[in-house]
Amino acid sequence: MFRSRVVTLGVAALVLAACGGNGADAPQEKKTELTLYNDKGAWTKYFEEMGAASKQSIGLSIKPTGYTDSAQYQAFIKASFRTDVKPDLFTWQTGGMLEQIVKQKQVADTSAIWQEAIKAGDLSKDLLPYYTIGGKQYCVPMNVAYWGMFYNKRIFDKYDLKPPETWDDLVKTADTLKQNDVKAFYHTSVLFSFVWFEQLLAGTDPDLYDRLSTGRAKYTDPGVVQVMEKWKQLIDAGYFINPGDKTDPADVLKNGKAAMVSSGSWFNTSMTQRDLKAGEDYDFFVIPNLNPALPKTSMIFESGPLCSLTKAADPEAGTKYLKWWTTAEAQEKWATSRGDVSANPKVEIDDKALGAVTKDAGSGKYRLVNRYFEATPPPVLTAALDGFSKFVTQPGSYKEVLETIQQAADEYWSTQ
Template identity: 45%
Template sequence: MKQHHTRSALVAAAAATALLLGACSGGGDEGGGGGGNGGDGGDAAPTELGFFTDKAAWEPQFDEMNAASGDADQSTLSFTGYSDAAAYDAFIKQAFRTNDKPDLFTWHTGGQLGELVEAGLVAETTDLWEEAAANGDVPEGLIENYTYDGKQYCVPLNVVYWVMYYNKQVYADNGLEVPTTWDELMSNAQTLVDNGVVPFHQMNFIFEFVWFQTVVAGSDPEAYVGLQDGSVSYTDPTIVEAMEVWHQMQTDGYFIDPGVTTDPQTLLQTGEVAMANFGTFFTGQLNALGMVPDEDYGIFAIPNVNPDVEAQQAIVETGPLCVGAGSANEQAALDYSAWWMGVDAQNAWTEAFGDVSFNPNVESPDPALSAVVSQVTGPDFQIQKRWLEATPVPIYTVASEEFGAFVTNNGDPMAHLEAIQAAADAYWAEQ
């Protein structure tokens, strides 16, 4: 992702390295073939698949996944990891211009996946998704991240739910209960401010958009979706009102100075902030500091801003595992993808990574994660795409700068929204 705001970005980037290392998102004939047949065996014998990823640090965990797939008489992966995201993206695009197309590779959802689909570079996986849905192996709403013109492409490598982490000792010291409404959350924040505690973490780079997506989706889910296709303007009264909510939270002193360079996991551990709005990858960062889930920290789903919204909103990001169309082992890679979506593979995933699985039938070994994932994937919740992946890149490029400036200076929200809408107008006019 792009780093910006030179006042603090250089030092903050170094301080955030540990966080980012744990963060995600991140066949047939050309144009996409049919999917495999659900992990019960396809048309190809198990083999060693060429696997390319920008998650170089995950090689030990994929060694464990190879042991699991080998035991299941599935293909294994020959791991090639890149540490530089830009170099990796360039490599993948170049590889499809050669005869050595990748069997399996990780990519991005949103517009970047759409570009590969339109170019016929990734295999269709519609059959795999149909079988996974029939087995209850994917939560409702996740499929939208992988659907283009009514067909599915790739499968979920992982999934991250954006929730609220809180320091349990800080909550106890200030007599707070886990909020179930937005008003209760704001009341908790005010109590903390009154007692000299900073309620929330916030960043002015990389994750500068987090509170925008939280407030807008929790205020008007239809407007949040409308921003993604240009049917709703960033200057729409609903969006302006949501920005004013965020603006007031900043004015009331609910956020830490975004220029602070201390890692967010350390800030939560020490109680310098009481709460942090992060993806579930944040669990690994806290556990690495020796914090114990359900003892030192807790997790809760962030309540809707608007209590009249029927479904509770949950933001999800997901990284795809893609099969290269026309690759040497395309069918075997599709068979592996079908296995990957099932319970056995995802149980191995949670054990190897200590993370959540996209599969609702698989529990995380972490009790705090299990509880919140069960909640947000339940019938009372509606899953929304993370704003970064849901937003066309030209709009995101401008908006990330504007949100970063807004977080840093807490200026007039309307000026920032007008600048973002100008970029949106230019983008949608060309579509």
């Protein structure tokens, strides 16, 4: 989810945790409470609710420790591999970041959980590739998310605007808003600077998007350059808010600073936390392809893992919790409490727009495209996030940005 760069947990927290101890070398004992470290500090309430439910259901509760700074969180988890301060459970990312820690033999094998959950209809085979490394599965889906556009419904109603069916419709909507001194879109120069790049490229040439993420295409290729030029046109047209604005995107949408925010379905949680009502205060639509000739609308997709360590203090308890997490009982509470979609196909949600997207995505209506953050190898991602952050503040730098990212890509793929 969107994360501020505010440091909330520092070295002191690590020291305190070390004093409390959760070491792999400590005497083994059956746990009744598991530590859950996560990079979703704003979701502490929901994790606590899940802990209460699991305590009643399987005799295991969870104690969440949430970070709001992604880089600091990743550093803490990686440090835990080398210390006695080990989480029982932790959240992570799929793609290159998961593969990286699996290769270090840090993550517990969950293949048996997956086989049982798929057989029971609690997990979809469509999710399997995102959690499979070397023929085995690791972690389970903490959440799934489909990306689209959240919009301020009151602003749309005020100017008699409807959810666009084509890219041209979307641009016309942005023009209408501009004429009425309303910024159409939110974007940012920190962490989520990649959002519009992935959307424009996936909606123009999803095959090129896939080749780029696997090193079979270059960031300097004409198709990628053209996408950056299109992005620059949108910025130059004045459709976006200031990318340096530190206002939480949910508040941006609530307050009307921008009429639309491109985000994953988990953003719905941020809206409900502000006592806003879907269908009344805000709503959601699927973003049309830039290229209308594509056979399916490209939809950005992500799934966030919930993992346990191979050297956890009580591996059996961790496995028991992950198994429970995939069940309809657990997932219905998880999805309902946050107003979000679920990885369990049996779970239905109240939000009509998100419910329809979930159903359509599961039926194959959309071409699901792995989110850039997970699809791109970590060393390339680091360069890309820096590059896109520069671009949104200096749009004229797009060629230099692409060349710099490609240098990082060349270095990475030459070693693979």
